Structures are given as C-alpha cells and as structure tokens.
Amino acid sequence: MKQAAQQSGPLAADSDTRGEAALQVGRWYQSGLGEPKSPTLAKDWWQRAAKLGNREASYQLGMDCQLNHKGKLVSECLDWFEQAAKQDHAQAQLILGQWYAKQSGADTEAIKWLEKAAEQGNRDAQYQLGLRYEQEKGVNKRSDIAQRWFEKAAAQQQPDALLVLARQASSAEAFTAYQRAANAGSAPAQLWLGLAYQAGERVTQDLALGRYWLELAAGRGSHEAEYQLSLLQTDVVSREHWLTLAAQGGFSQAQVALAELQQERGELASARQSLAQAAQQGNVDARYAYAEMLRLGLGGKEDYSQALQQYRLAANANHRNAQYRMGIMREQGWGAPRNRLHAYAWYLLAATDGNSDATKARDELEKGMTEKEKSSGQKLAQHWFVKLKGAI
Numbered sequence: 001m002k003q004a005a006q007q008s009g010p011l012a013a014d015s016d017t018r019g020e021a022a023l024q025v026g027r028w029y030q031s032g033l034g035e036p037k038s039p040t041l042a043k044d045w046w047q048r049a050a051k052l053g054n055r056e057a058s059y060q061l062g063m064d065c066q067l068n069h070k071g072k073l074v075s076e077c078l079d080w081f082e083q084a085a086k087q088d089h090a091q092a093q094l095i096l097g098q099w100y101a102k103q104s105g106a107d108t109e110a111i112k113w114l115e116k117a118a119e120q121g122n123r124d125a126q127y128q129l130g131l132r133y134e135q136e137k138g139v140n141k142r143s144d145i146a147q148r149w150f151e152k153a154a155a156q157q158q159p160d161a162l163l164v165l166a167r168q169a170s171s172a173e174a175f176t177a178y179q180r181a182a183n184a185g186s187a188p189a190q191l192w193l194g195l196a197y198q199a200g201e202r203v204t205q206d207l208a209l210g211r212y213w214l215e216l217a218a219g220r221g222s223h224e225a226e227y228q229l230s231l232l233q234t235d236v237v238s239r240e241h242w243l244t245l246a247a248q249g250g251f252s253q254a255q256v257a258l259a260e261l262q263q264e265r266g267e268l269a270s271a272r273q274s275l276a277q278a279a280q281q282g283n284v285d286a287r288y289a290y291a292e293m294l295r296l297g298l299g300g301k302e303d304y305s306q307a308l309q310q311y312r313l314a315a316n317a318n319h320r321n322a323q324y325r326m327g328i329m330r331e332q333g334w335g336a337p338r339n340r341l342h343a344y345a346w347y348l349l350a351a352t353d354g355n356s357d358a359t360k361a362r363d364e365l366e367k368g369m370t371e372k373e374k375s376s377g378q379k380l381a382q383h384w385f386v387k388l389k390g391a392i
Contacts, residue, residue, distance in 0.1 A: 019054030022046070026057065039064075050080070055087035062092065073099050085113060093117035094125045101128075107138025118149065126153035127161045159186035166192075175202045182213065190217035191225045198228075218242075223249030230254065236261075247274060252283035259289065272299030279310060287314040288322045295325075295334070308335030315346065318388055323350035324358040331365065344369065344377035349384060 026045035028035045035041075043064060049057030062080035066073060073081075078099065084092035097113035100106040111132065117125035130149035133142045153161035162181035166189060169177040175196065181189035190213045196203055197210030211232060217225035223246045230242035240261060246254030255278035262271035272293045278286030291310035294303045308329050314322035327346035330339045344365050350358030366374060 015052045016054075019049045019052035019057065022049035022052065023054050023057045023060070026060070050083065053087070055084045055089040055092070058084035058087070059089050059092045062095070085116070088116070088120065090117045090120040090122040090125070093120070094122050094128075097125060097128070111138050118152075121156070123153045123156035123158040123161070126150075126156075127158045127164075130161065130164070157184045159184040159189070162186060163189050171202075182216075185220065187217045187220035187222040187225070190214075190220065191222050191228070194225065195228065198232075218245075221249075223251035223254065227251050227254040227257075230257070247277070250277070250281065252278040252281045252286060255281075256283060256286050256289065259286075268293070268299030270299075279313075284314050284317045284319050284322075287311075287317075288319050288325075291322070291325065295329075304329070304335035306335075315349075316388060320350050320353055320355050320358070323347075324355055324361065326350075327358065327361055331361075340365065340369070341373060341377050341380065344374070345381040345384060348378065348381035349388075352385070 022045050025035075026042045026049065027033075029038045029042035029045060031037065043061065046057040046061050046064070050061060058080050062077050062084060065077035065080060069077065073095075078096070081092045081095050085096050093113045094117040097110050097117060100110035100113065103110075111129075114125045114129050114132070118129050126149045130146045130153065131137070132139055133146035133149065135141075150161045150164045154165050159181060162177070162184050163186045166174065166177035166181045178189045178192045178196075182193045194210045194213035194217060195201075197206045197213060199205070211229070214225045214229050214232075218229055226242050226246035226249065230239050230246065233239035233242060240258070243254050243258045243261070247258045255274045259271040259274035259278070262268070262274060272290070275286050275290035275293060279290040287310045291307045291314065293299055294307035294310065296302070308326075311322045311325045311329060315326045323346050327343045327350060329335050330346060331343035332338065344362065347358050347362035347365060351362055369377070
C-alpha cells in the first residue's frame with residue numbers, strides 16, 4: 001500500500017489510486033493497525049493523500065485539526081474542510097454550512113453549503129434546510145419547501161425531522177409517529193412516549209415501559225425526563241439524585257422542587273440560589289417564592305428592591321399571591337415609594353379569585369380612602385386586569 005502511494009513516473013498508479021492508498025496508510029498509523037500508532041505519521045500520509053486530491057483525506061485532516069483545538073474550528077481546520085467540501089464531500093459541506101450559520105451576515109454561505117450537502121443526501125443538512133425555510137432564516141418562508149426537506153431527512157431516520165413529523169401527526173397517528181422518532185434517538189420523542197405510557201394516554205398504561213423511555217430520554221440529555229424520573233422515586237436519595245441532575249440542567253420545575261427539599265433541611269442559602277435560577281428562567285412560582293426569601297431575608301440579606309421586582313414579574317403573570325404581596329409592598333413603601341392607590345389596585349386584582357388575605361387588606365385600606373380615591377384605584381385595577389389578560 002505504501003509503495004502504491006509513493007509511486008511516481010510513467011508506471012505509477014493514477015492519482016486517485018495513490019490518494020486512496022495514502023489515506024489508508026494514514027488510517028493504519030492513526031489506529032495502530034499493522035503499523036505502530038503514530039498520529040504524526042497519520043497526518044503526514046493524509047496530507048499526501050489530500051495533495052493527490054483525496055477529499056476524504058482533506059476531511060480527515062479537518063477533523064484531526066478540530067480535535068487538536070478542542071473542538072474549535074480555527075482557520076486551518078476550516079481550510080481543510082473547505083477543500084473537502086469543494087470536492088463534494090457532503091459531511092464537510094454540512095460542517096461549513098453549520099459554521100457559517102453561526103457567523104453574522106453569512107446566511108448566504110450557510111445556505112449554499114447546506115444545500116450542496118442536502119442535495120447529496122446528507123440528512124442533517126436536509127433537516128437544517130427545512131428549519132431555515134420554516135423559520136425564514138436567510139431565505140423566504142416556504143412551508144412547502146421546509147416540509148419537503150423534513151420528509152427527505154425523516155426518510156433517512158433523522159431524529160429531529162421525525163420529531164417534526166410526529167408533532168404534525170393527527171391524534172390517531174401520533175403514537176406511531178412518536179415511536180418512530182423515539183426509536184431513531186429523539187430525546188423529546190422518548191420523553192413523550194415515556195409520559196404516554198405512564199399516563200396511559202393513546203396506549204395501555206405500562207409503568208415499566210414508561211420508565212424505560214424516560215431513562216432513555218434522560219440518557220440523551222432530556223432534563224425534563226430527569227425531573228419526571230424524580231417523581232417516580234420512592235426514596236429521598238434517589239429523588240434528589242434525579243432532581244439535582246434536572247436542576248443542574250436548567251429545568252426550572254426541578255429547581256423549584258429541589259429548593260423545597262433544601263428548605264425542609266434548613267439549607268436556606270442553597271434553596272435561595274435554586275429559586276433564583278428558576279426565577280431567572282421565568283418560572284412564575286419560583287419568582288414568587290424567591291421574592292418571599294428576599295423580603296424575609298431567608299438564606300441571605302433582605303432585599304426589598306429585588307423582592308418587589310420578582311413579585312411584580314409574578315404578579316404580571318396573574319399570580320394572585322404575588323399581586324397581594326405587591327399590594328403590601330406598595331402600601332408599606334417597601335422597595336418603592338409608598339403608593340396607596342397602587343396598593344389598592346393590586347389588592348383588587350389579587351381578590352379577583354377570592355383571595356381572603358387580599359380581600360381583608362382591601363377592605364382595611366378602603367376605610368381610609370375617599371370615594372374619589374377608590375374610584376381611581378378601581379379604574380387602575382380594571383386597566384391592569386385587561387392588560388394582563390391580553391398578555392396571557
């Protein structure tokens with residue numbers, strides 16, 4: 001093989017044959033198969049193959065370069081991938097397309113390389129093109145073209161494309177469609193199946209099978225699956241294990257549940273941090289609970305200003321207890337100047353669903369208000385009610 005790769009002159013094999021031979025010798029050195037393992041010699045042989053026009057060698061050099069730079073696509077790596085891509089190496093074209101997709105103002109180049117890879121049958125490129133046409137990223141929105149690419153990718157068992165089709169499926173066809181996506185490795189589809197088996201929806205209830213699919217989804221990085229697994233545990237240690245994994249992955253419901261466990265154990269600083277993380281993601285219950293800790297100085301210093309901000313965010317999402325707390329904060333002047341009119345309006349909103357504390361606070365505040373003030377407060381509450389209802 002080495003001799004074939006090194007030949008030159010009139011009796012030498014053609015460049016394609018020599019390129020393939022050099023590529024193979026490089027692989028031997030890379031794996032230590034038949035030759036002592038030597039990444040340096042492997043690279044030398046791949047460079048010979050690349051000079052002879054072997055696109056796989058150029059691609060391999062790009063992959064080796066990326067590995068040596070800890071996954072980063074530095075200029076040298078891109079040069080090798082581009083050389084392979086120009087020789088119609090579909091995977092190299094996909095890598096270039098994905099790289100350009102992350103660069104500002106490079107949509108045209110991204111689409112060019114994704115299209116080349118997709119036309120050659122690369123299923124990931126087909127899926128990503130479908131997304132671009134669906135989301136109008138660098139191209140005019142075309143649902144028909146998006147669907148065509150999704151279907152092409154799904155025909156090759158591309159997990160994300162199969163998930164797209166599953167989400168489009170009718171109720172009667174949904175289970176089969178999600179099963180296809182789950183079998184192809186789609187974590188969201190595996191989660192869906194796990195929950196379906198647990199609940200007995202669209203399929204006969206099977207708790208063991210439900211757990212199996214949830215564990216598969218968790219193994220593929222689904223933090224919601226980790227949270228769902230925490231709910232199935234019968235002992236605290238196992239429950240906390242799954243909750244911690246889900247919380248560390250950023251699943252806000254897990255962060256809230258973990259905070260409750262931490263509070264029960266008196267770990268208030270940890271609970272406050274868990275709630276802060278969940279609140280940052282927009283979890284309404286977390287915002288309220290975090291505000292409570294800030295107001296009361298649990299797990300850290302009192303912070304009325306931050307507490308007011310978190311109460312307001314939760315109140316704007318129609319959290320009635322948060323609206324009640326907003327009334328207290330404005331009535332007492334905690335975190336913002338005292339404003340009796342605003343306090344009254346918040347109490348009115350909080351009392352909408354029969355919150356007894358809010359009703360008592362409203363009635364007590366009314367005793368010192370004029371009819372004009374009450375009328376103004378009611379109009380303000382009505383304005384907020386309409387505004388918040390429209391935001392939901």
